[in-house]
Amino acid sequence: MPKFDEIKGSCFCGANQFAIAQPAVDTHHCHCSVCRRLQGAAFVTLSIFPKAGFRWTKGGDLQSFSSSDKVHRNRCKNCGSPLTINLDAMPDLIAVSRASIEPTADTGHPAETLRHAFWPDRVPWLELNDNVRKTQGFDQ
DSSP states (O other): OEEEEEOOEEEEESEEEEEOOOOOEEEEEEEHHHHHHHHHHSOOOEEEEEEGGGEEEEOOOOEEEETTEEEEEEEEETOOOEEEEETTOOEEEEEGGGGOOOOOOOOOOOOEEEEEEGGGGOTOOOOOOOOOOOOSSSOO
């Protein structure tokens, strides 16, 4: 396995900070309507890591809510930054908002996982002309 350098991240106000010691198993740009509305953006980029490699270095007392029966989202109680998502279907993994991770950090995800997920749900007012694969749903 290639060497992975620990990466760090935080919410906007810095009350919650984390470190990740294992590479991501997946990174995707999610265009689903739920992510778009909860992020207030055209799409959100999520990297999914093994929970065993994720730890809070400061804070970690988050506001949590369920956007569905099986998807649980966690935000900073102070600034509201979306930080992590727990998915019942993947109990050993944690999804982390890529924007909360240091901008130059390499998440280590396998290149083939990068995709635009839920592409049919994308907003019509943003034109993306990249060569990143597009998928109908979450599936790779």
